[in-house]
Amino acid sequence: DRSPPAAGHVNCDRDYGAACPIDFELVGGVCYPREGINSPCKPTNFQNMTKDTKMRWEMLCGSVFPCMGGGKDFASPCPSGWDAVQGDGWRCRPTPDTVSVCQEVMSFEGFNLDMLTDWQQKCNEFWPALNVTDLDRQAEAEDLSNPIGLGATVRRLLAL
16 A cells, blocks of 8 residues: 655555544544645545545645554565565565556565665555564564574564
8 A cells, every 4th residue: 555655754555544644633524634734635534435546635635644553574575566586585576566666576685674664665665564463473573593583683673
């Protein structure tokens, strides 16, 4: 669920399930701009809008929905909407239905957390949310014996 950031807003994976965009408040099922917010758009009911309609509203109105909470599962080989390329290393390509600024096959092998985060911002593509309810993954996240291993990496991501 991606959209380009409005001026002054961070680029992130947006939560289009939120009742209202940032700086809007819900009153009787309708989102109104908060006091002091100069929006070109009138109060809006987002309840039955599709994600695409909400993304279009963001571009027209200059406001954005909040970012999804939680860490990203950088242990997954590819961002959401991308497929792993068979072969060696963490090479990925966008699926045919993915509309992305970045369209080339990409190797993420050797990328650290900062590099992955920078790539997400540049390409407006994001790794899936980290699911720590999986007991095996949670156990790995708690194992800090290998400082560059999956467990330590996931632990660091959870701390963000």
